[in-house]
Amino acid sequence: MSTDSTNNPASYSGTTSDSISGKIEQIALSLSGGGVRAVGFHLGTMSMLERLGLLGKVEIISSVSGGSLPGLGYCLSQRYGRSFQDFFDDFFEFLPKLNVLEQLLERMTSKLPPSPSGRRDLITALANIYHHEYFNRFFGAHAVDGSVTFAMLLDPPRNGHVREMIFNATEFKTGSAFRFQVSDFRCLIGNGNVSLCNKHARRIRLADIMAASSCIPVGMEPMFFPDDFHWPDDQPQKGDAPSRSRPTCDEIRDALGRNTDTHQPNFALMDGGVYDNQGITSTLLAVNRKKSGIREVDQHECGSQFSARGEPASPQDWANWMSGRITQGTHVQLSVEVKPEDLDLLIVSDTPVRKASFFPRISYPESGDRVPIGRMSKPARGFLAWLQKTTLGRLDVIGMVTMALLALSVFLNVWDLWEAGWFDIDQWTAYDGWLLDLSWMLVEIVIPVLVLLILLAVMIMMKLTRNKTEASLEHIIPGWKQRPAKYLNKVRVGTLMSMLSLRAGSVSALTSTIYMNRIRGLGYSTAYSRPDLHNRVLANEIFTLQDAPERNDELHEVLSARNAWPPPPEMQRVVDKAATMATKLWLEQDEGDPLNDLDYLVIGGQCTMCYNLMRFLWDRCRPGGLFMHKETEAIFEQAVSEWQKLVRDPTVLLNDRKQKSRLKDLNEQAARSAAQGVAV
Numbered sequence: 001m002s003t004d005s006t007n008n009p010a011s012y013s014g015t016t017s018d019s020i021s022g023k024i025e026q027i028a029l030s031l032s033g034g035g036v037r038a039v040g041f042h043l044g045t046m047s048m049l050e051r052l053g054l055l056g057k058v059e060i061i062s063s064v065s066g067g068s069l070p071g072l073g074y075c076l077s078q079r080y081g082r083s084f085q086d087f088f089d090d091f092f093e094f095l096p097k098l099n100v101l102e103q104l105l106e107r108m109t110s111k112l113p114p115s116p117s118g119r120r121d122l123i124t125a126l127a128n129i130y131h132h133e134y135f136n137r138f139f140g141a142h143a144v145d146g147s148v149t150f151a152m153l154l155d156p157p158r159n160g161h162v163r164e165m166i167f168n169a170t171e172f173k174t175g176s177a178f179r180f181q182v183s184d185f186r187c188l189i190g191n192g193n194v195s196l197c198n199k200h201a202r203r204i205r206l207a208d209i210m211a212a213s214s215c216i217p218v219g220m221e222p223m224f225f226p227d228d229f230h231w232p233d234d235q236p237q238k239g240d241a242p243s244r245s246r247p248t249c250d251e252i253r254d255a256l257g258r259n260t261d262t263h264q265p266n267f268a269l270m271d272g273g274v275y276d277n278q279g280i281t282s283t284l285l286a287v288n289r290k291k292s293g294i295r296e297v298d299q300h301e302c303g304s305q306f307s308a309r310g311e312p313a314s315p316q317d318w319a320n321w322m323s324g325r326i327t328q329g330t331h332v333q334l335s336v337e338v339k340p341e342d343l344d345l346l347i348v349s350d351t352p353v354r355k356a357s358f359f360p361r362i363s364y365p366e367s368g369d370r371v372p373i374g375r376m377s378k379p380a381r382g383f384l385a386w387l388q389k390t391t392l393g394r395l396d397v398i399g400m401v402t403m404a405l406l407a408l409s410v411f412l413n414v415w416d417l418w419e420a421g422w423f424d425i426d427q428w429t430a431y432d433g434w435l436l437d438l439s440w441m442l443v444e445i446v447i448p449v450l451v452l453l454i455l456l457a458v459m460i461m462m463k464l465t466r467n468k469t470e471a472s473l474e475h476i477i478p479g480w481k482q483r484p485a486k487y488l489n490k491v492r493v494g495t496l497m498s499m500l501s502l503r504a505g506s507v508s509a510l511t512s513t514i515y516m517n518r519i520r521g522l523g524y525s526t527a528y529s530r531p532d533l534h535n536r537v538l539a540n541e542i543f544t545l546q547d548a549p550e551r552n553d554e555l556h557e558v559l560s561a562r563n564a565w566p567p568p569p570e571m572q573r574v575v576d577k578a579a580t581m582a583t584k585l586w587l588e589q590d591e592g593d594p595l596n597d598l599d600y601l602v603i604g605g606q607c608t609m610c611y612n613l614m615r616f617l618w619d620r621c622r623p624g625g626l627f628m629h630k631e632t633e634a635i636f637e638q639a640v641s642e643w644q645k646l647v648r649d650p651t652v653l654l655n656d657r658k659q660k661s662r663l664k665d666l667n668e669q670a671a672r673s674a675a676q677g678v679a680v
Contacts, residue, residue: 023631024344027058028164028283033065033214033273034351035583036095040598041542042070043091044605045349047657050084052613052638060164060286060343062279064272066583067349068167068213069134072206075153075182076139078160089661090138095598100586103129116234116249117227118242123215124228126585131207131230144202145232150209151202153182164286168272168279169212172222173264177275179282180209185289194260194267196302200252205230212269216583218511222268226252252302259303277516278348280523284533287343343536345616346527349605351542352520353583388497393489399459406452413445538616543579544608545572555618564644571607571650578604599654606653607646614639 029049031042049055063071070091077087107114107125115124135148144151153165164183171178174193180201181187188195196204208229215223223229231248238244253265260267276282390398466488473484528534549566559565567575577600589596595603617627617636627633645652658664 023629024054024635025057026342026344027054028060028062028287028343028346029058030279030283030346030348031061031063031067031071032278032348032350032352033067033271034353035066035216035585036587036597037353037542037578037581037583037601038066038351039069039091039095040601041351041578041605041608042067042349043088043598044602044607045347045540045609046070046074046084046605047088047602047653048606048609048613048642049347051642051653052610052635054613054635055084056161058162060166060283061162062164062166062168062282062286063213064168064277064279065214065216066351067279068210068272069130071165072167072210073134073138075160075162075165076135076148076206078162079153079158080139080142081159085657085660086662088657089663090134092598092658092661093663094133094137096587096596098129098133098586100126100129103133111239112237113240113242115228116230116237116243116246117224118237118240119221119228121221123211123220123223126214126220127205127207127211127223127228127230130210131205135206135210147230147232148206149202149232150180150204150206152206154198154202158182158184164289166279166282166286167209167213168276168282169209169269170272170274171267171269173260173267177272177281178212178269180204180213181282181286183286183289184295185292186294187285187289194256194303195300196252197255197300197304200226200248200302203232203248213272215269216271217274220271222270224266224268226256227266255301256303259301273516273519275519276523277352277519278350278523280346280348280527283346284526284530291342343533345536345538346533347538347540348524348527349540349609350520352517353580354543388492388494390493391489392491392493392496395493396459396462396489399455403452403455403459406448406455410445410448410452413448535620538612540609540612542604542608544612545575546579548611555615558618559614559640559643562640562644564640564647567607568647568650571646574600574603574650575607595651599651603650603654607650610639610643610646614643 029046032038034041046055049058061071061075073090074087076082077084104122104125107128108120108122113120113124114128117124131148136143139148139152142152143149144155164181166179166181169178169180170176171191171194174191176191176193178190178194179187180189189198189201190196208223212223212225215221226249229249231246233245233247234243234249235245236243243249256267257263257265272279466485470484470488474480524537524539527537545567549572556565574595581597581601587597614636617632617639621627621629621632621636627636642653
């Protein structure tokens with residue numbers, strides 16, 4: 001597939017007017033959603049930035065869905081002075097051994113429901129998995145109020161180089177982004193329609209924030225705030241009952257009821273990718289906040305609305321807001337230009353899945369009405385083929401005949417029993433074999449009656465639905481030559497199945513692919529349309545290296561002269577594996593393959609970030625063909641050096657991390673103990 005520079009945000013023109021000057025000192029990092037694919041790829045991206053000395057210059061982190069796990073983890077690691085190696089090791093310690101599906105089922109079916117509200121569903125169970133398997137496991141020693149909460153990031157001192165942290169969800173009350181954010185400047189936790197006070201926000205479990213950011217529509221249920229969140233003062237649950245006493249939850253519900261237009265005591269949160277799957281909008285808001293310099297701390301109740309503090313309603317205000325002309329909470333005109341003291345580089349680590357065709361038209365050679373039957377026995381295939389040809393009218397007749405035969409069978413059985421005197425009570429009391437005969441009666445009468453009643457209920461429901469449909473058709477379009485029932489009776493079951501199948505497939509493609517691609521495009525256009533930002537954006541897309549070998553330019557000639565181009569087949573294989581991996585919550589490993597999914601994704605992130613950074617520095621930091629700053633040139637040369645290592649062996653940097661890992665010592669100790677017959 002060729003690369004189109006007009007449509008690919010990773011393509012750069014390389015002209016002098018597009019160049020940035022000076023050193024790269026202030027970086028913003030956006031981490032997209034994408035399930036475990038996003039977790040591993042972003043981990044590789046951050047690993048490469050750390051090797052090049054750039055991760056320590058990241059001042060803004062905005063994360064969505066799967067990207068929020070490394071985002072939250074890195075911000076916590078910075079807060080408590082943990083090394084990048086420890087942060088990296090955390091994921092290799094818990095992800096490969098985590099059976100997410102089993103844990104979800106175990107928590108959903110346990111005696112106590114996973115949520116204090118009493119709900120038993122995937123998202124509340126997933127929140128507890130995040131809490132116990134990651135946050136409490138690696139940061140429990142620093143817990144506030146006995147739990148790993150938002151206070152650990154909100155409360156001073158805010159150590160580390162990351163000054164702006166935004167973890168994105170989508171609020172379904174008004175359809176706006178809902179941002180759990182930490183800032184040196186004025187910002188809302190929430191949005192301008194519904195927001196949280198610091199008093200209560202600091203008590204939210206980070207696992208619940210992670211769950212709210214990553215509950216994918218259709219795949220997961222919405223997470224309701226505050227009911228489904230765990231609060232430190234919740235009393236224990238008993239059986240299936242929710243918590244008996246929830247002081248903090250009740251306070252928040254009361255405030256929401258008082259301070260929202262709808263007077264609702266709760267609202268639903270879902271995946272941040274519904275609003276912005278790259279987190280770019282939140283990153284730009286953080287830049288705008290820094291430009292405004294307002295350091296006021298919000299003091300208000302949960303639910304208080306600030307119409308001037310959220311996303312503007314009108315298109316013109318929205319454009320001015322996103323361009324930096326106005327900022328949250330003020331309509332004062334600001335300088336549009338993002339200067340070096342505001343931001344040098346915005347890196348968007350992005351993990352979309354490309355498809356050759358979103359929704360291909362499926363044709364059936366035998367009949368346009370038929371739905372593929374698949375592999376099954378010959379009798380079953382014959383029955384389904386007959387069913388697909390059968391019309392709805394004929395199906396009605398078959399149903400009515402079946403009910404009539406069942407009713408006749410029941411009547412004849414009851415008549416035979418009556419003639420035999422089975423309904424004589426005195427005869428039953430004197431008969432020793434009554435239990436056996438009663439069982440026979442159950443088979444002969446009771447079961448057919450139940451089947452008859454069930455079939456009758458189904459037929460009645462279908463008839464009512466058809467009558468309603470026919471009445472609606474006659475009302476909407478009057479003047480029918482014949483009643484709609486006549487046409488509906490001629491519709492084949494196969495035609496109906498095909499219509500439903502195609503409709504479901506198109507809706508799935510719309511929500512999972514087309515809609516998400518549109519949202520992705522809007523996010524990038526928000527950044528690239530700003531004249532002061534488009535030359536500072538580095539789109540680190542997971543599939544970049546799939547297209548790169550088809551491009552011939554000066555950078556590739558330079559790399560080729562250093563025996564570092566084109567990418568070798570093994571690198572292409574690893575990159576393809578990472579780029580085509582499905583959006584899922586678990587890791588897999590093929591039999592006989594030394595690498596698991598996490599290994600592939602991390603290597604893919606390292607290779608892609610290294611290449612995209614070389615591309616960016618070569619195209620954007622060399623006006624007139626010369627680097628404007630020695631440190632920028634040094635970064636480029638170091639990136640080339642790392643790239644040469646990856647060309648020789650794509651696993652080399654991952655293996656280097658693993659050699660330095662604390663897990664290496666633990667694994668060696670476990671192996672020695674096992675050899676000695678000693679339990680570790």
